[in-house]
Amino acid sequence: MTNPIAQADLIKTFRRVLPAHSILSDAEQTRPYECDSLTTYRQLPRLVVLPENEEQILAVLAICKQYQIPIVPRGAGTGLSGGAMPVPDGIVLSTAKLKKIIRIYPTERVAVVQPGVRNVSVSEAAAHAGLFYAPDPSSQLACTIGGNVAENAGGVHCLKYGLTVHNVLGARVLTIDGEILELGGDALDAPGLDLLSLMIGSEGMLGIVTEITLRLLPKPNVAQVILASFDSVEAAGQAVANIIAAGLIPAALEMMDQTSVRMVEPFVQAGYDQDAKAILLCEADGSSVQVQEEIALMSGVLNDSGARQLRVSYSEQERLKYWSGRKNAFPAAGRISPDYYCVDGTIPRQHLARVLLAITEMEKKYELLCANVFHAGDGNLHPLILFDANQAGAFHKAEMFGAEILELCVELGGSITGEHGVGVEKLNSMCVQFTPEEMQTLLDLKSAFDPKQLLNPGKGIPSLNRCAEYGRMNVSGGMLKFPHLERF
Amino acid sequence: MTNPIAQADLIKTFRRVLPAHSILSDAEQTRPYECDSLTTYRQLPRLVVLPENEEQILAVLAICKQYQIPIVPRGAGTGLSGGAMPVPDGIVLSTAKLKKIIRIYPTERVAVVQPGVRNVSVSEAAAHAGLFYAPDPSSQLACTIGGNVAENAGGVHCLKYGLTVHNVLGARVLTIDGEILELGGDALDAPGLDLLSLMIGSEGMLGIVTEITLRLLPKPNVAQVILASFDSVEAAGQAVANIIAAGLIPAALEMMDQTSVRMVEPFVQAGYDQDAKAILLCEADGSSVQVQEEIALMSGVLNDSGARQLRVSYSEQERLKYWSGRKNAFPAAGRISPDYYCVDGTIPRQHLARVLLAITEMEKKYELLCANVFHAGDGNLHPLILFDANQAGAFHKAEMFGAEILELCVELGGSITGEHGVGVEKLNSMCVQFTPEEMQTLLDLKSAFDPKQLLNPGKGIPSLNRCAEYGRMNVSGGMLKFPHLERF
Numbered sequence: 015m016t017n018p019i020a021q022a023d024l025i026k027t028f029r030r031v032l033p034a035h036s037i038l039s040d041a042e043q044t045r046p047y048e049c050d051s052l053t054t055y056r057q058l059p060r061l062v063v064l065p066e067n068e069e070q071i072l073a074v075l076a077i078c079k080q081y082q083i084p085i086v087p088r089g090a091g092t093g094l095s096g097g098a099m100p101v102p103d104g105i106v107l108s109t110a111k112l113k114k115i116i117r118i119y120p121t122e123r124v125a126v127v128q129p130g131v132r133n134v135s136v137s138e139a140a141a142h143a144g145l146f147y148a149p150d151p152s153s154q155l156a157c158t159i160g161g162n163v164a165e166n167a168g169g170v171h172c173l174k175y176g177l178t179v180h181n182v183l184g185a186r187v188l189t190i191d192g193e194i195l196e197l198g199g200d201a202l203d204a205p206g207l208d209l210l211s212l213m214i215g216s217e218g219m220l221g222i223v224t225e226i227t228l229r230l231l232p233k234p235n236v237a238q239v240i241l242a243s244f245d246s247v248e249a250a251g252q253a254v255a256n257i258i259a260a261g262l263i264p265a266a267l268e269m270m271d272q273t274s275v276r277m278v279e280p281f282v283q284a285g286y287d288q289d290a291k292a293i294l295l296c297e298a299d300g301s302s303v304q305v306q307e308e309i310a311l312m313s314g315v316l317n318d319s320g321a322r323q324l325r326v327s328y329s330e331q332e333r334l335k336y337w338s339g340r341k342n343a344f345p346a347a348g349r350i351s352p353d354y355y356c357v358d359g360t361i362p363r364q365h366l367a368r369v370l371l372a373i374t375e376m377e378k379k380y381e382l383l384c385a386n387v388f389h390a391g392d393g394n395l396h397p398l399i400l401f402d403a404n405q406a407g408a409f410h411k412a413e414m415f416g417a418e419i420l421e422l423c424v425e426l427g428g429s430i431t432g433e434h435g436v437g438v439e440k441l442n443s444m445c446v447q448f449t450p451e452e453m454q455t456l457l458d459l460k461s462a463f464d465p466k467q468l469l470n471p472g473k474g475i476p477s478l479n480r481c482a483e484y485g486r487m488n489v490s491g492g493m494l495k496f497p498h499l500e501r502f
Numbered sequence: 503m504t505n506p507i508a509q510a511d512l513i514k515t516f517r518r519v520l521p522a523h524s525i526l527s528d529a530e531q532t533r534p535y536e537c538d539s540l541t542t543y544r545q546l547p548r549l550v551v552l553p554e555n556e557e558q559i560l561a562v563l564a565i566c567k568q569y570q571i572p573i574v575p576r577g578a579g580t581g582l583s584g585g586a587m588p589v590p591d592g593i594v595l596s597t598a599k600l601k602k603i604i605r606i607y608p609t610e611r612v613a614v615v616q617p618g619v620r621n622v623s624v625s626e627a628a629a630h631a632g633l634f635y636a637p638d639p640s641s642q643l644a645c646t647i648g649g650n651v652a653e654n655a656g657g658v659h660c661l662k663y664g665l666t667v668h669n670v671l672g673a674r675v676l677t678i679d680g681e682i683l684e685l686g687g688d689a690l691d692a693p694g695l696d697l698l699s700l701m702i703g704s705e706g707m708l709g710i711v712t713e714i715t716l717r718l719l720p721k722p723n724v725a726q727v728i729l730a731s732f733d734s735v736e737a738a739g740q741a742v743a744n745i746i747a748a749g750l751i752p753a754a755l756e757m758m759d760q761t762s763v764r765m766v767e768p769f770v771q772a773g774y775d776q777d778a779k780a781i782l783l784c785e786a787d788g789s790s791v792q793v794q795e796e797i798a799l800m801s802g803v804l805n806d807s808g809a810r811q812l813r814v815s816y817s818e819q820e821r822l823k824y825w826s827g828r829k830n831a832f833p834a835a836g837r838i839s840p841d842y843y844c845v846d847g848t849i850p851r852q853h854l855a856r857v858l859l860a861i862t863e864m865e866k867k868y869e870l871l872c873a874n875v876f877h878a879g880d881g882n883l884h885p886l887i888l889f890d891a892n893q894a895g896a897f898h899k900a901e902m903f904g905a906e907i908l909e910l911c912v913e914l915g916g917s918i919t920g921e922h923g924v925g926v927e928k929l930n931s932m933c934v935q936f937t938p939e940e941m942q943t944l945l946d947l948k949s950a951f952d953p954k955q956l957l958n959p960g961k962g963i964p965s966l967n968r969c970a971e972y973g974r975m976n977v978s979g980g981m982l983k984f985p986h987l988e989r990f
Binding site for chain 2: 458
């Protein structure tokens with residue numbers, strides 16, 4: 015059982031191992047940590063600690079283990095699933111002060127960084143060697159590598175370059191028992207079980223990452239993007255399938271529906287066709303001959319797929335203009351609606367049009383508008399459900415809407431998250447994705463690292479009881495994987 | 503404790519759930535299963551079972567669990583680390599009869615196959631859609647996808663296309679408790695802990711894989727290879743570094759030293775320069791303009807790096823001829839030496855020349871010849887140590903030689919296996935790679951899946967006692983990670 019410690023004593027205990035400025039305890043100081051970017055879920059932490067080195071983290075872990083105090087690790091707080099939301103009686107362990115780029119190693123094409131380094135800083139630091147770090151979540155100016163590892167972050171270029179898990183070669187991890195695990199490294203492969211991949215996307219439930227070895231890639235000399243518009247979502251969805259079937263691997267392949275286009279165009283003037291039912295952004299990067307060839311091939315496929323309009327960027331300025339609409343979709347949603355709820359799910363890409371049409375039906379059912387922005391090339395959906403939190407029940411309706419989209423994703427062979435993680439937001443959807451046996455395996459693995467459930471407890475993996483409860487209360491589509499439960 | 507069951511009763515029990523022809527019990531029938539391709543380690547199994555479907559596998563697992571009989575899963579038996587060697591009193595569970603290609607899905611670029619499907623068959627089945635499966639271990643004509651998953655197999659094209667772990671999207675796994683886990687799938691990412699990656703390379707220690715979803719890639723239109731020779735291994739190693747530094751990603755980048763060249767050339771007449779100290783094979787693939795551009799850039803770098811000779815393949819026939827020497831290195835070793843021992847380790851590629859020179863020193867120390875064949879681009883070494891097993895102590899000397907190479911790999915920041923796995927061969931080397939804490943984490947994970955240690959026991963992860971014993975007896979280079987142990 016827990017060994018309760020009074021707040022004043024706890025602060026005193028932390029003061030022995032941390033500088034005073036690394037401990038935040040007043041509500042004014044801890045308030046900024048009560049949520050991540052999923053602002054609808056909030057909880058004040060007991061304390062926030064900001065250790066400056068590995069030794070201090072080990073000391074924090076030892077204290078928390080001794081007094082059985084839950085720990086919520088936190089990067090930049092840009093997460094969208096509430097993974098970094100504090101838990102009652104728990105502390106927040108921020109890695110913000112660990113922000114050294116330890117080395118850039120051009121011959122090996124690797125960078126070794128601390129978790130508090132911002133995503134974009136890695137590419138900036140590697141630019142002198144003609145290298146870059148590929149995963150580029152929308153929040154890349156703010157989000158940190160530690161958070162990217164915790165959530166297995168993606169981005170628009172993942173179709174060609176992979177997710178975080180494909181671009182991390184090694185990690186140094188501190189366990190709740192104070193052990194140091196060196197996982198992976200510069201080398202091609204590591205022997206033994208793949209603990210490194212297990213750590214990536216584990217949402218702070220298994221350990222604290224203190225050093226990360228990232229794979230760098232040669233920076234493409236040129237990038238060009240095609241902006242194509244279509245008369246129907248089916249035609250746009252088919253064009254995506256045709257590009258893939260033609261053996262092309264675009265650097266990015268994004269889709270926006272008419273709602274998102276009309277939402278964003280007045281705001282940024284990206285040059286999008288507002289009369290089209292859907293637009294695609296299709297990018298090629300590499301050497302100039304390579305890009306020239308790929309743009310020609312892609313243009314051919316898009317034309318043959320019945321594109322209404324086709325525009326190719328012929329300067330970096332034009333390319334950035336075409337992208338500005340996509341990149342500003344979230345702020346634009348905030349401009350036309352008091353609140354929005356960003357869903358994150360994946361589907362096999364052949365079902366793109368089917369899902370868009372189903373979402374149109376759901377808009378009527380829930381009486382809420384939804385703007386659709388998809389990483390179409392890899393089947394990762396980001397429907398933005400617009401609502402007004404001041405209207406009673408509106409947020410709950412938006413959540414139900416989102417959950418129904420995710421159930422459809424699972425039904426079509428997809429998953430309930432592409433890149434935002436489970437956090438607290440998708441605990442119920444996990445019950446739709448996994449069977450009780452699969453969930454128990456996840457819980458067993460968590461316990462192998464953290465038997466006392468001190469690291470980010472209540473996140474990422476729901477209890478079997480919670481799933482049973484959810485099954486009794488809430489399943490709309492009949493996809494719940496807990497077959498012994500009644501359905502409503 | 504175990505509940506011993508007589509052999510006749512055990513056979514009778516298996517007959518209830520398997521057809522008679524799926525149970526091999528006579529020594530003549532089980533003899534072919536006493537080892538994999540690491541033929542120096544042998545053990546007759548108690549029985550061999552060859553189930554034909556998932557239901558039968560579940561029944562076998564249930565029987566083995568009931569009577570606590572160890573199970574050694576086996577693919578095609580082409581493994582090189584003894585991972586499929588039987589254990590005393592255990593059965594071998596072969597997946598050879600599960601050889602259906604379930605579906606090829608061009609729009610999603612995936613293939614769903616059973617574990618007994620041969621590696622090369624996947625690309626053959628996908629060829630009609632212009633797709634292929636990238637990982638290509640040397641044994642690809644014989645080895646199966648199940649074995650590739652168990653060992654996280656690689657191949658010459660992994661530099662550009664990744665290892666098995668980068669090309670598997672999903673797996674269906676049966677646990678020792680008879681649970682079915684659906685891991686990953688067609689979709690981009692899966693929520694929860696990354697059980698799929700954990701399963702890949704787990705050497706049959708966590709579960710039995712019955713279905714695998716593979717990522718297919720567009721088949722390149724063209725491939726060309728450059729054959730370059732050098733006056734010193736340092737120059738060849740520097741050329742590899744220069745190619746990487748120039749931002750090029752060859753489809754393959756292989757290195758052979760003079761010993762291997764002189765060993766293989768008389769055998770296959772590949773056109774290799776026998777006066778050179780090292781040769782490189784540097785391949786480009788893609789569209790014809792892309793390949794043309796890359797071959798020109800690579801040729802420039804190789805010339806600037808002081809290549810003695812440079813030849814480019816201008817036909818598919820010529821390309822295959824240049825590759826034939828590399829592909830026949832192992833058979834050629836068997837031709838000039840009664841026995842050979844193939845080492846598998848990785849290093850950061852900057853240390854290529856240093857490792858080759860160190861191996862030359864070790865040749866003198868152990869009085870054995872070593873032919874070096876490297877996946878130079880990704881720093882994966884395959885030194886072939888030549889010996890005669892009929893000479894007393896020769897195999898032991900070869901093993902010591904190999905272990906010293908692997909210790910050097912770890913010392914330089916590399917690892918003790920690139921693609922062959924740990925099996926039984928590298929249990930001692932694992933003690934060099936990992937600390938006791940890291941090893942305990944691996945053991946804990948294994949126990950989370952298989953608490954009774956029935957799945958391939960004694961493979962992959964050494965006990966802490968074994969490492970302690972190894973530390974007392976055998977450490978040559980001082981790299982053992984168990985610092986509390988004495989060193990000799």
